[in-house]
Amino acid sequence: MITRADVEHGALLARLELNEEEKELYTRQLGKILEYAAVLQQLDTTDIPPTAHVLPLYNVFREDRVSGHLPVEEVLANAPDREGNYFRVPRII
Numbered sequence: 422m423i424t425r426a427d428v429e430h431g432a433l434l435a436r437l438e439l440n441e442e443e444k445e446l447y448t449r450q451l452g453k454i455l456e457y458a459a460v461l462q463q464l465d466t467t468d469i470p471p472t473a474h475v476l477p478l479y480n481v482f483r484e485d486r487v488s489g490h491l492p493v494e495e496v497l498a499n500a501p502d503r504e505g506n507y508f509r510v511p512r513i514i
Contacts, residue, residue, distance in 0.1 A: 423451045 428447045432439045439447070493506050502509040 423448060423455055427451075 425444055425448050428439070428444050428451065431437075432444075432447075497503050497506070497508070500508050
């Protein structure tokens with residue numbers, strides 16, 4: 422069971438400023454979430470293997486291939502600022 426003090430503590434750690442109405446709302450909502458999590462913990466999962474993804478995907482990367490590239494003028498056509506064949510960007514440092 423989550424208490425109002427738990428919500429206030431979480432808000433303090435997250436640097437959130439909550440009003441009284443929000444504290445009550447979040448206490449109820451988080452309580453319902455934890456109740457549902459408790460229901461899920463009662464499920465028998467002994468024959469279900471652990472997974473990292475719901476789909477049986479193992480490697481979705483494509484093989485690297487050398488291919489053609491766009492012409493410089495086409496690439497820089499919509500650049501807001503350019504210098505020669507390069508994008509011009511603001512100095513960071």
